[in-house]
Amino acid sequence: MLRSLHLDVHVPPLTTQWSLALGIALTLATGGCADAPASGPPNDDPPADQIVDPSAALVKKMRSWEYRNTIATLLGDAVTIDEQWLAADLVRANFSSISAALDCYGDIEVEAFETAALDIAAQAFATSPTPLDKAGCEPTGPADACVETFLAGFGRSAWRRPLTEDELAKYMSLADSLTNTLQGDVTKGLEMTVAAMLQSPYFLYRVELGEGLPDDPRTRKYTSFEMATRLAYTLWETTPDEFLLDAAAAGELTTEESVREYATVMLSHPRADHVLQRFWREHLSVDRLTLDAYPKPDATGSLYADMRTEGQYLAARVTQPGVDALDFIASDRAFLTPSLAAHYGVADAIAEPQWVDLPADRRGYLSSGLFLAANAHPDKTSPTRRGKFVVERILCRTVPPPPPDVDISLPEVEQGQRTRREQLEMHSSEPACFGCHQVLDPAGFAFEGFDPVGAARTTDNGLPVDASGQFDGQPYDGAPALISILAASPQVPHCLTRQAFRNTMGQLETPEQEAYIDELNEQFITSGHQFRQLIVDIVSSRAYRYARRTEATAE
Numbered sequence: 001m002l003r004s005l006h007l008d009v010h011v012p013p014l015t016t017q018w019s020l021a022l023g024i025a026l027t028l029a030t031g032g033c034a035d036a037p038a039s040g041p042p043n044d045d046p047p048a049d050q051i052v053d054p055s056a057a058l059v060k061k062m063r064s065w066e067y068r069n070t071i072a073t074l075l076g077d078a079v080t081i082d083e084q085w086l087a088a089d090l091v092r093a094n095f096s097s098i099s100a101a102l103d104c105y106g107d108i109e110v111e112a113f114e115t116a117a118l119d120i121a122a123q124a125f126a127t128s129p130t131p132l133d134k135a136g137c138e139p140t141g142p143a144d145a146c147v148e149t150f151l152a153g154f155g156r157s158a159w160r161r162p163l164t165e166d167e168l169a170k171y172m173s174l175a176d177s178l179t180n181t182l183q184g185d186v187t188k189g190l191e192m193t194v195a196a197m198l199q200s201p202y203f204l205y206r207v208e209l210g211e212g213l214p215d216d217p218r219t220r221k222y223t224s225f226e227m228a229t230r231l232a233y234t235l236w237e238t239t240p241d242e243f244l245l246d247a248a249a250a251g252e253l254t255t256e257e258s259v260r261e262y263a264t265v266m267l268s269h270p271r272a273d274h275v276l277q278r279f280w281r282e283h284l285s286v287d288r289l290t291l292d293a294y295p296k297p298d299a300t301g302s303l304y305a306d307m308r309t310e311g312q313y314l315a316a317r318v319t320q321p322g323v324d325a326l327d328f329i330a331s332d333r334a335f336l337t338p339s340l341a342a343h344y345g346v347a348d349a350i351a352e353p354q355w356v357d358l359p360a361d362r363r364g365y366l367s368s369g370l371f372l373a374a375n376a377h378p379d380k381t382s383p384t385r386r387g388k389f390v391v392e393r394i395l396c397r398t399v400p401p402p403p404p405d406v407d408i409s410l411p412e413v414e415q416g417q418r419t420r421r422e423q424l425e426m427h428s429s430e431p432a433c434f435g436c437h438q439v440l441d442p443a444g445f446a447f448e449g450f451d452p453v454g455a456a457r458t459t460d461n462g463l464p465v466d467a468s469g470q471f472d473g474q475p476y477d478g479a480p481a482l483i484s485i486l487a488a489s490p491q492v493p494h495c496l497t498r499q500a501f502r503n504t505m506g507q508l509e510t511p512e513q514e515a516y517i518d519e520l521n522e523q524f525i526t527s528g529h530q531f532r533q534l535i536v537d538i539v540s541s542r543a544y545r546y547a548r549r550t551e552a553t554a555e
Contacts (some may be wrong), residue, residue, distance in 0.1 A: 387444025
Protein backbone atom coordinates (compact mmCIF):
# COMPACT_ATOMS: atom_id res chain seq x y z
CA MET A 1 0.00 0.00 0.00
CA LEU A 2 1.49 3.35 -1.02
CA ARG A 3 1.34 6.38 1.15
CA SER A 4 2.55 9.88 0.36
CA LEU A 5 3.22 13.07 2.24
CA HIS A 6 2.23 16.20 0.32
CA LEU A 7 4.76 18.65 1.64
CA ASP A 8 6.72 21.58 0.31
CA VAL A 9 9.45 19.20 -0.78
CA HIS A 10 9.46 15.76 -2.33
CA VAL A 11 9.09 12.87 0.09
CA PRO A 12 9.59 9.44 -1.45
CA PRO A 13 6.45 7.28 -1.19
CA LEU A 14 6.70 4.71 1.57
CA THR A 15 5.20 1.26 1.40
CA THR A 16 4.17 0.56 4.99
CA GLN A 17 2.01 -2.20 6.45
CA TRP A 18 1.42 -3.15 10.03
CA SER A 19 0.80 -6.92 10.06
CA LEU A 20 -0.51 -8.48 13.23
CA ALA A 21 -0.13 -12.11 14.17
CA LEU A 22 -3.93 -12.36 14.00
CA GLY A 23 -3.75 -11.55 10.29
CA ILE A 24 -5.19 -8.03 10.56
CA ALA A 25 -3.43 -5.39 8.47
CA LEU A 26 -3.91 -1.82 9.62
CA THR A 27 -2.76 1.29 7.84
CA LEU A 28 -2.84 4.85 9.04
CA ALA A 29 -3.03 7.65 6.51
CA THR A 30 -0.98 10.69 7.41
CA GLY A 31 -1.93 14.25 6.68
CA GLY A 32 0.19 17.17 5.58
CA CYS A 33 3.13 18.56 7.47
CA ALA A 34 2.04 19.40 10.99
CA ASP A 35 2.18 22.99 12.05
CA ALA A 36 4.61 23.52 14.89
CA PRO A 37 3.27 25.37 17.90
CA ALA A 38 3.83 29.08 17.83
CA SER A 39 7.35 29.81 18.91
CA GLY A 40 6.93 33.48 19.54
CA PRO A 41 7.67 36.28 17.08
CA PRO A 42 11.10 35.83 15.50
CA ASN A 43 13.08 38.83 16.59
CA ASP A 44 16.20 38.60 14.46
CA ASP A 45 14.82 38.02 10.94
CA PRO A 46 16.72 40.17 8.46
CA PRO A 47 15.05 41.32 5.24
CA ALA A 48 14.64 38.36 2.92
CA ASP A 49 16.98 39.89 0.36
CA GLN A 50 19.77 39.73 2.95
CA ILE A 51 19.45 35.94 3.27
CA VAL A 52 21.67 34.87 0.44
CA ASP A 53 20.17 31.96 -1.49
CA PRO A 54 19.44 29.57 1.38
CA SER A 55 19.65 25.85 0.62
CA ALA A 56 16.55 23.93 -0.38
CA ALA A 57 14.42 22.53 2.41
CA LEU A 58 14.91 18.77 2.36
CA VAL A 59 13.53 15.68 4.00
CA LYS A 60 16.48 13.64 5.28
CA LYS A 61 16.56 9.97 6.15
CA MET A 62 18.26 8.70 9.27
CA ARG A 63 21.63 7.06 8.88
CA SER A 64 22.03 3.65 10.53
CA TRP A 65 23.81 4.94 13.62
CA GLU A 66 21.29 7.77 13.95
CA TYR A 67 18.49 5.19 13.91
CA ARG A 68 20.23 3.16 16.62
CA ASN A 69 20.91 6.26 18.70
CA THR A 70 17.33 7.49 18.28
CA ILE A 71 15.83 4.20 19.42
CA ALA A 72 18.17 4.19 22.44
CA THR A 73 17.15 7.76 23.31
CA LEU A 74 13.45 6.92 23.00
CA LEU A 75 13.32 3.44 24.50
CA GLY A 76 16.58 2.79 26.32
CA ASP A 77 19.89 1.07 25.70
CA ALA A 78 18.47 -2.37 26.53
CA VAL A 79 16.66 -2.52 23.17
CA THR A 80 18.82 -4.28 20.60
CA ILE A 81 18.60 -3.79 16.84
CA ASP A 82 19.54 -6.42 14.29
CA GLU A 83 21.94 -4.86 11.78
CA GLN A 84 20.17 -6.54 8.86
CA TRP A 85 17.17 -4.26 9.42
CA LEU A 86 19.19 -1.10 8.89
CA ALA A 87 19.60 0.60 5.54
CA ALA A 88 23.06 0.84 3.99
CA ASP A 89 24.89 4.11 4.62
CA LEU A 90 26.07 5.57 1.35
CA VAL A 91 28.50 8.41 0.77
CA ARG A 92 28.04 11.22 -1.72
CA ALA A 93 30.55 14.01 -2.25
CA ASN A 94 32.65 12.41 0.53
CA PHE A 95 29.97 12.64 3.23
CA SER A 96 27.16 10.35 4.38
CA SER A 97 25.16 13.41 5.47
CA ILE A 98 24.83 14.47 1.84
CA SER A 99 23.65 11.00 0.85
CA ALA A 100 21.06 11.10 3.65
CA ALA A 101 19.64 14.29 2.16
CA LEU A 102 19.55 13.01 -1.43
CA ASP A 103 18.66 9.33 -1.17
CA CYS A 104 15.43 7.70 -0.03
CA TYR A 105 14.46 4.39 1.48
CA GLY A 106 13.47 1.67 -0.97
CA ASP A 107 10.67 -0.86 -0.55
CA ILE A 108 13.00 -3.52 0.87
CA GLU A 109 14.30 -1.09 3.48
CA VAL A 110 10.79 -0.02 4.44
CA GLU A 111 9.79 -3.64 4.93
CA ALA A 112 12.86 -4.13 7.13
CA PHE A 113 11.84 -1.11 9.21
CA GLU A 114 8.42 -2.74 9.70
CA THR A 115 10.04 -5.85 11.13
CA ALA A 116 12.38 -3.73 13.22
CA ALA A 117 9.60 -1.56 14.63
CA LEU A 118 7.53 -4.55 15.75
CA ASP A 119 10.53 -6.18 17.43
CA ILE A 120 11.77 -2.93 19.01
CA ALA A 121 8.36 -2.15 20.48
CA ALA A 122 8.02 -5.69 21.82
CA GLN A 123 11.41 -5.46 23.51
CA ALA A 124 10.65 -2.05 25.01
CA PHE A 125 7.33 -3.16 26.52
CA ALA A 126 8.97 -6.30 27.92
CA THR A 127 11.81 -4.40 29.61
CA SER A 128 11.46 -2.56 32.91
CA PRO A 129 10.85 0.31 33.04
CA THR A 130 8.49 0.07 30.08
CA PRO A 131 7.46 3.12 28.03
CA LEU A 132 4.23 3.16 30.02
CA ASP A 133 6.14 3.09 33.30
CA LYS A 134 8.07 6.15 32.15
CA ALA A 135 4.79 7.89 31.37
CA GLY A 136 3.83 7.50 35.02
CA CYS A 137 0.30 6.23 34.57
CA GLU A 138 -1.63 2.99 34.15
CA PRO A 139 -4.28 2.83 31.39
CA THR A 140 -7.67 1.41 32.35
CA GLY A 141 -9.09 1.42 28.84
CA PRO A 142 -8.04 2.03 25.23
CA ALA A 143 -9.20 5.65 25.16
CA ASP A 144 -8.61 6.93 28.67
CA ALA A 145 -6.52 9.94 29.70
CA CYS A 146 -3.43 7.80 30.31
CA VAL A 147 -3.46 6.48 26.74
CA GLU A 148 -3.86 9.99 25.37
CA THR A 149 -1.07 11.33 27.57
CA PHE A 150 1.22 8.47 26.64
CA LEU A 151 0.65 8.75 22.88
CA ALA A 152 1.00 12.53 22.93
CA GLY A 153 4.27 12.29 24.86
CA PHE A 154 5.74 9.45 22.86
CA GLY A 155 4.62 11.07 19.62
CA ARG A 156 6.37 14.32 20.50
CA SER A 157 9.59 12.46 21.28
CA ALA A 158 9.44 10.13 18.28
CA TRP A 159 8.32 12.67 15.70
CA ARG A 160 10.33 15.47 17.29
CA ARG A 161 7.35 17.80 17.48
CA PRO A 162 3.87 17.77 19.06
CA LEU A 163 1.26 15.72 17.24
CA THR A 164 -1.62 17.65 15.73
CA GLU A 165 -5.08 17.01 17.16
CA ASP A 166 -5.93 15.02 14.03
CA GLU A 167 -2.80 12.89 14.28
CA LEU A 168 -3.34 12.17 17.96
CA ALA A 169 -6.97 11.22 17.27
CA LYS A 170 -5.88 8.78 14.55
CA TYR A 171 -3.39 7.04 16.81
CA MET A 172 -5.93 6.96 19.66
CA SER A 173 -8.32 5.28 17.24
CA LEU A 174 -5.62 2.82 16.18
CA ALA A 175 -4.85 1.95 19.81
CA ASP A 176 -8.57 1.41 20.41
CA SER A 177 -8.92 -0.89 17.36
CA LEU A 178 -5.82 -2.87 18.29
CA THR A 179 -6.95 -3.27 21.89
CA ASN A 180 -10.29 -4.62 20.76
CA THR A 181 -8.58 -6.98 18.31
CA LEU A 182 -6.28 -8.20 21.07
CA GLN A 183 -9.11 -9.14 23.45
CA GLY A 184 -8.91 -5.94 25.45
CA ASP A 185 -5.17 -5.96 26.11
CA VAL A 186 -4.53 -2.21 26.31
CA THR A 187 -0.81 -2.57 26.88
CA LYS A 188 -0.37 -4.80 23.85
CA GLY A 189 -2.48 -2.41 21.82
CA LEU A 190 -0.19 0.48 22.80
CA GLU A 191 2.86 -1.63 21.99
CA MET A 192 1.56 -2.16 18.47
CA THR A 193 0.64 1.52 18.19
CA VAL A 194 4.21 2.48 19.13
CA ALA A 195 5.43 0.11 16.41
CA ALA A 196 3.18 1.94 13.95
CA MET A 197 4.55 5.33 14.98
CA LEU A 198 8.09 4.03 14.47
CA GLN A 199 7.21 3.27 10.83
CA SER A 200 5.86 6.72 10.04
CA PRO A 201 7.72 8.95 7.58
CA TYR A 202 7.71 11.53 10.36
CA PHE A 203 9.93 9.19 12.36
CA LEU A 204 12.10 7.67 9.62
CA TYR A 205 12.66 11.00 7.90
CA ARG A 206 13.63 14.35 9.34
CA VAL A 207 10.86 16.57 8.04
CA GLU A 208 12.30 20.08 8.23
CA LEU A 209 10.50 22.57 5.97
CA GLY A 210 10.40 25.88 7.80
CA GLU A 211 7.80 28.64 7.73
CA GLY A 212 7.63 31.33 5.06
CA LEU A 213 8.74 34.85 5.93
CA PRO A 214 6.05 37.55 5.64
CA ASP A 215 7.92 39.48 2.93
CA ASP A 216 9.06 36.39 1.00
CA PRO A 217 7.10 33.13 1.40
CA ARG A 218 9.72 31.22 -0.61
CA THR A 219 12.32 31.97 2.04
CA ARG A 220 11.67 29.63 4.94
CA LYS A 221 12.81 29.94 8.52
CA TYR A 222 13.12 26.69 10.44
CA THR A 223 10.78 26.53 13.40
CA SER A 224 11.97 26.10 16.94
CA PHE A 225 11.12 22.37 16.88
CA GLU A 226 12.83 21.93 13.52
CA MET A 227 15.92 23.65 14.88
CA ALA A 228 15.88 21.30 17.87
CA THR A 229 15.90 18.37 15.43
CA ARG A 230 18.60 19.89 13.24
CA LEU A 231 20.85 20.62 16.20
CA ALA A 232 20.27 17.22 17.81
CA TYR A 233 21.13 15.22 14.69
CA THR A 234 23.94 17.54 13.60
CA LEU A 235 25.67 17.69 16.97
CA TRP A 236 24.58 14.48 18.73
CA GLU A 237 23.36 12.19 15.91
CA THR A 238 20.17 11.36 17.76
CA THR A 239 16.68 12.68 18.36
CA PRO A 240 16.24 15.75 20.59
CA ASP A 241 15.98 14.87 24.27
CA GLU A 242 13.23 16.26 26.49
CA PHE A 243 15.35 19.23 27.55
CA LEU A 244 15.84 20.30 23.94
CA LEU A 245 12.19 19.68 23.05
CA ASP A 246 11.11 21.78 26.02
CA ALA A 247 13.42 24.55 24.81
CA ALA A 248 11.79 24.28 21.39
CA ALA A 249 8.31 24.44 22.92
CA ALA A 250 9.34 27.62 24.71
CA GLY A 251 10.47 29.17 21.41
CA GLU A 252 14.10 29.33 22.53
CA LEU A 253 15.70 28.19 19.26
CA THR A 254 14.62 30.92 16.86
CA THR A 255 17.48 33.41 17.03
CA GLU A 256 21.14 33.32 16.12
CA GLU A 257 22.13 34.09 19.71
CA SER A 258 20.00 31.34 21.24
CA VAL A 259 21.12 28.73 18.70
CA ARG A 260 24.74 29.67 19.33
CA GLU A 261 24.25 29.27 23.09
CA TYR A 262 22.56 25.87 22.81
CA ALA A 263 25.07 24.61 20.23
CA THR A 264 28.00 25.61 22.43
CA VAL A 265 26.55 23.67 25.36
CA MET A 266 25.73 20.65 23.20
CA LEU A 267 29.24 20.54 21.76
CA SER A 268 30.67 20.40 25.28
CA HIS A 269 28.83 17.10 25.86
CA PRO A 270 30.73 13.84 25.23
CA ARG A 271 28.06 12.85 22.68
CA ALA A 272 29.46 15.49 20.35
CA ASP A 273 32.96 13.98 20.29
CA HIS A 274 31.96 11.07 18.07
CA VAL A 275 30.07 13.38 15.72
CA LEU A 276 32.99 15.77 15.23
CA GLN A 277 35.38 12.89 14.77
CA ARG A 278 33.07 11.29 12.20
CA PHE A 279 33.49 14.36 10.00
CA TRP A 280 37.24 13.89 10.02
CA ARG A 281 37.03 10.15 9.48
CA GLU A 282 34.84 10.68 6.43
CA HIS A 283 36.79 13.70 5.20
CA LEU A 284 40.11 11.82 5.41
CA SER A 285 38.62 8.40 4.48
CA VAL A 286 39.95 6.89 7.70
CA ASP A 287 37.57 3.94 7.89
CA ARG A 288 37.83 2.88 4.26
CA LEU A 289 41.31 1.39 4.49
CA THR A 290 40.68 -2.36 4.54
CA LEU A 291 42.31 -5.29 2.77
CA ASP A 292 39.16 -5.82 0.72
CA ALA A 293 39.10 -2.24 -0.50
CA TYR A 294 42.86 -1.77 -0.88
CA PRO A 295 44.63 -5.13 -1.30
CA LYS A 296 48.42 -4.93 -1.38
CA PRO A 297 51.04 -7.68 -1.26
CA ASP A 298 52.85 -6.11 1.70
CA ALA A 299 49.75 -5.19 3.71
CA THR A 300 48.20 -7.07 6.60
CA GLY A 301 44.93 -6.60 8.39
CA SER A 302 46.71 -5.65 11.59
CA LEU A 303 48.86 -3.04 9.83
CA TYR A 304 45.79 -1.45 8.27
CA ALA A 305 44.05 -1.51 11.64
CA ASP A 306 47.01 0.33 13.16
CA MET A 307 46.82 2.92 10.38
CA ARG A 308 43.11 3.45 10.99
CA THR A 309 43.84 3.84 14.70
CA GLU A 310 46.38 6.54 13.88
CA GLY A 311 43.74 8.33 11.82
CA GLN A 312 41.13 8.02 14.56
CA TYR A 313 43.46 9.53 17.14
CA LEU A 314 44.26 12.34 14.73
CA ALA A 315 40.53 13.01 14.30
CA ALA A 316 40.07 13.02 18.07
CA ARG A 317 42.96 15.41 18.58
CA VAL A 318 42.05 18.11 16.06
CA THR A 319 38.50 18.33 17.43
CA GLN A 320 39.61 19.06 20.99
CA PRO A 321 39.18 22.57 22.42
CA GLY A 322 42.38 24.59 22.20
CA VAL A 323 43.90 22.50 19.38
CA ASP A 324 44.57 24.08 16.00
CA ALA A 325 42.62 21.93 13.52
CA LEU A 326 45.22 22.62 10.83
CA ASP A 327 47.66 20.47 12.79
CA PHE A 328 46.35 17.62 10.67
CA ILE A 329 48.48 18.99 7.85
CA ALA A 330 51.91 19.43 9.41
CA SER A 331 51.98 17.87 12.88
CA ASP A 332 55.30 16.23 13.76
CA ARG A 333 53.65 13.78 16.19
CA ALA A 334 51.32 10.82 15.68
CA PHE A 335 49.69 8.06 17.71
CA LEU A 336 51.47 4.86 16.65
CA THR A 337 51.53 1.22 17.60
CA PRO A 338 54.93 -0.51 17.90
CA SER A 339 54.50 -2.19 14.51
CA LEU A 340 53.42 1.02 12.79
CA ALA A 341 56.32 2.91 14.38
CA ALA A 342 58.67 0.29 12.96
CA HIS A 343 56.94 0.60 9.58
CA TYR A 344 57.56 4.36 9.66
CA GLY A 345 61.20 3.94 10.67
CA VAL A 346 60.86 5.62 14.07
CA ALA A 347 64.33 5.45 15.59
CA ASP A 348 63.36 4.76 19.21
CA ALA A 349 61.46 1.52 19.67
CA ILE A 350 58.19 1.69 21.60
CA ALA A 351 56.60 -1.12 23.58
CA GLU A 352 52.98 0.06 23.50
CA PRO A 353 50.77 2.42 21.45
CA GLN A 354 51.51 6.05 22.21
CA TRP A 355 52.09 9.49 20.77
CA VAL A 356 55.59 9.65 19.27
CA ASP A 357 57.74 12.12 17.35
CA LEU A 358 57.70 11.36 13.64
CA PRO A 359 60.89 10.89 11.62
CA ALA A 360 62.02 13.81 9.49
CA ASP A 361 60.44 12.44 6.29
CA ARG A 362 56.91 12.45 7.73
CA ARG A 363 54.60 15.27 8.70
CA GLY A 364 50.88 15.13 9.37
CA TYR A 365 48.17 13.11 7.68
CA LEU A 366 49.60 13.36 4.17
CA SER A 367 52.61 11.23 5.04
CA SER A 368 50.65 8.69 7.07
CA GLY A 369 50.32 5.13 5.90
CA LEU A 370 46.57 5.65 5.92
CA PHE A 371 46.73 8.31 3.20
CA LEU A 372 49.57 6.71 1.24
CA ALA A 373 48.11 3.19 1.13
CA ALA A 374 44.58 4.31 0.32
CA ASN A 375 45.83 6.35 -2.62
CA ALA A 376 48.06 3.84 -4.39
CA HIS A 377 47.68 0.80 -6.63
CA PRO A 378 48.11 -2.67 -5.12
CA ASP A 379 51.76 -3.00 -6.17
CA LYS A 380 52.62 0.48 -7.46
CA THR A 381 52.36 4.03 -6.23
CA SER A 382 49.98 6.50 -7.81
CA PRO A 383 51.14 10.11 -7.85
CA THR A 384 47.90 10.90 -9.65
CA ARG A 385 45.64 9.48 -6.91
CA ARG A 386 47.70 11.02 -4.15
CA GLY A 387 47.75 14.36 -5.93
CA LYS A 388 44.02 14.17 -6.58
CA PHE A 389 43.33 13.80 -2.86
CA VAL A 390 45.46 16.85 -2.08
CA VAL A 391 43.93 18.97 -4.81
CA GLU A 392 40.30 17.99 -4.21
CA ARG A 393 40.04 17.26 -0.47
CA ILE A 394 42.66 19.60 0.99
CA LEU A 395 42.42 22.51 -1.45
CA CYS A 396 38.86 22.05 -2.80
CA ARG A 397 39.92 22.55 -6.39
CA THR A 398 37.91 21.09 -9.24
CA VAL A 399 39.62 18.44 -11.33
CA PRO A 400 38.18 17.77 -14.79
CA PRO A 401 37.41 14.11 -15.51
CA PRO A 402 39.51 12.36 -18.17
CA PRO A 403 38.00 12.21 -21.66
CA PRO A 404 35.86 9.07 -22.00
CA ASP A 405 37.96 7.60 -24.83
CA VAL A 406 41.36 8.03 -23.18
CA ASP A 407 43.32 4.97 -21.98
CA ILE A 408 44.46 5.89 -18.45
CA SER A 409 46.43 2.68 -17.85
CA LEU A 410 50.22 2.62 -17.94
CA PRO A 411 52.11 -0.20 -19.66
CA GLU A 412 54.29 -2.55 -17.66
CA VAL A 413 58.02 -1.83 -17.86
CA GLU A 414 61.05 -3.97 -17.18
CA GLN A 415 63.19 -3.65 -14.05
CA GLY A 416 65.47 -0.63 -14.33
CA GLN A 417 63.73 0.75 -17.42
CA ARG A 418 61.67 3.63 -15.97
CA THR A 419 60.32 4.81 -12.64
CA ARG A 420 56.61 5.28 -12.04
CA ARG A 421 57.13 9.02 -12.26
CA GLU A 422 58.87 8.78 -15.62
CA GLN A 423 56.03 6.66 -16.95
CA LEU A 424 53.50 9.23 -15.84
CA GLU A 425 55.47 12.09 -17.32
CA MET A 426 55.48 10.31 -20.69
CA HIS A 427 51.76 9.54 -20.36
CA SER A 428 50.83 13.10 -19.41
CA SER A 429 52.70 14.53 -22.39
CA GLU A 430 49.83 13.26 -24.56
CA PRO A 431 47.51 16.18 -25.37
CA ALA A 432 44.40 14.35 -24.15
CA CYS A 433 46.03 13.55 -20.80
CA PHE A 434 47.86 16.79 -20.13
CA GLY A 435 44.86 18.72 -18.74
CA CYS A 436 44.26 16.41 -15.79
CA HIS A 437 47.82 15.44 -14.99
CA GLN A 438 49.16 18.99 -14.93
CA VAL A 439 46.74 19.63 -12.05
CA LEU A 440 47.21 16.37 -10.13
CA ASP A 441 50.75 15.10 -10.59
CA PRO A 442 52.72 18.12 -9.26
CA ALA A 443 51.24 17.42 -5.82
CA GLY A 444 51.49 13.64 -6.11
CA PHE A 445 55.18 13.45 -7.06
CA ALA A 446 56.13 14.69 -3.59
CA PHE A 447 55.06 11.32 -2.14
CA GLU A 448 57.19 9.12 -4.38
CA GLY A 449 59.50 8.61 -1.42
CA PHE A 450 56.85 6.20 -0.05
CA ASP A 451 55.89 2.82 -1.49
CA PRO A 452 52.30 1.58 -2.06
CA VAL A 453 51.82 0.68 1.59
CA GLY A 454 53.42 3.84 2.95
CA ALA A 455 56.94 2.64 3.82
CA ALA A 456 59.82 4.99 3.02
CA ARG A 457 61.87 4.10 -0.04
CA THR A 458 64.76 5.52 -2.06
CA THR A 459 64.36 3.51 -5.26
CA ASP A 460 61.50 2.64 -7.58
CA ASN A 461 61.80 -0.17 -10.11
CA GLY A 462 65.52 -0.30 -9.38
CA LEU A 463 66.06 3.41 -10.09
CA PRO A 464 66.49 6.38 -7.73
CA VAL A 465 63.26 8.04 -6.63
CA ASP A 466 62.68 11.65 -7.62
CA ALA A 467 60.27 13.33 -5.18
CA SER A 468 60.99 16.91 -6.22
CA GLY A 469 58.87 19.32 -8.17
CA GLN A 470 56.93 22.56 -8.11
CA PHE A 471 53.49 23.22 -6.71
CA ASP A 472 51.71 26.53 -7.16
CA GLY A 473 55.00 28.00 -8.38
CA GLN A 474 56.95 26.91 -5.29
CA PRO A 475 59.70 24.29 -5.48
CA TYR A 476 59.78 21.30 -3.15
CA ASP A 477 61.86 18.20 -2.59
CA GLY A 478 59.94 15.48 -0.78
CA ALA A 479 56.71 15.27 1.15
CA PRO A 480 57.67 17.46 4.15
CA ALA A 481 58.55 20.36 1.83
CA LEU A 482 55.24 20.12 -0.03
CA ILE A 483 53.39 19.83 3.28
CA SER A 484 55.07 23.04 4.46
CA ILE A 485 53.79 24.77 1.33
CA LEU A 486 50.28 23.53 2.05
CA ALA A 487 50.48 24.51 5.73
CA ALA A 488 51.13 28.11 4.68
CA SER A 489 48.40 28.17 2.04
CA PRO A 490 45.25 30.21 2.82
CA GLN A 491 43.34 27.74 0.67
CA VAL A 492 43.69 24.98 3.27
CA PRO A 493 41.58 26.58 6.06
CA HIS A 494 39.14 27.87 3.46
CA CYS A 495 38.72 24.36 2.05
CA LEU A 496 38.31 22.85 5.51
CA THR A 497 35.60 25.41 6.20
CA ARG A 498 33.91 24.45 2.94
CA GLN A 499 34.05 20.73 3.74
CA ALA A 500 32.62 21.33 7.22
CA PHE A 501 29.87 23.48 5.70
CA ARG A 502 28.94 20.73 3.23
CA ASN A 503 28.86 18.03 5.88
CA THR A 504 26.87 20.12 8.36
CA MET A 505 24.35 21.32 5.79
CA GLY A 506 24.07 17.91 4.11
CA GLN A 507 24.28 19.68 0.75
CA LEU A 508 26.82 21.12 -1.63
CA GLU A 509 27.01 24.88 -1.56
CA THR A 510 25.61 27.03 -4.34
CA PRO A 511 27.71 29.77 -5.98
CA GLU A 512 25.65 32.37 -4.14
CA GLN A 513 26.58 30.78 -0.79
CA GLU A 514 30.26 31.53 -1.23
CA ALA A 515 29.67 34.62 0.88
CA TYR A 516 28.68 32.42 3.82
CA ILE A 517 31.79 30.27 3.42
CA ASP A 518 34.04 33.32 3.19
CA GLU A 519 32.54 34.74 6.38
CA LEU A 520 32.80 31.43 8.20
CA ASN A 521 36.41 31.06 7.09
CA GLU A 522 37.28 34.47 8.53
CA GLN A 523 35.71 33.43 11.84
CA PHE A 524 37.61 30.13 11.69
CA ILE A 525 40.92 31.94 11.22
CA THR A 526 40.12 34.40 14.00
CA SER A 527 39.40 31.53 16.41
CA GLY A 528 42.82 30.00 15.78
CA HIS A 529 41.25 27.23 13.68
CA GLN A 530 39.12 25.89 16.54
CA PHE A 531 36.99 23.22 14.92
CA ARG A 532 34.20 23.19 17.51
CA GLN A 533 33.83 26.93 17.16
CA LEU A 534 33.57 26.53 13.40
CA ILE A 535 30.63 24.15 13.85
CA VAL A 536 28.93 26.59 16.25
CA ASP A 537 29.38 29.34 13.66
CA ILE A 538 27.88 27.16 10.92
CA VAL A 539 24.76 26.03 12.83
CA SER A 540 24.02 29.56 14.05
CA SER A 541 24.45 31.07 10.59
CA ARG A 542 21.59 32.17 8.36
CA ALA A 543 22.57 29.46 5.91
CA TYR A 544 21.67 26.82 8.50
CA ARG A 545 18.62 28.49 10.05
CA TYR A 546 16.86 29.39 6.81
CA ALA A 547 15.82 27.39 3.76
CA ARG A 548 14.35 27.82 0.31
CA ARG A 549 10.95 26.38 -0.55
CA THR A 550 10.69 23.96 -3.45
CA GLU A 551 7.51 23.16 -5.29
CA ALA A 552 7.90 19.39 -5.70
CA THR A 553 5.37 17.18 -3.92
CA ALA A 554 5.05 13.44 -3.52
CA GLU A 555 3.01 11.53 -6.04
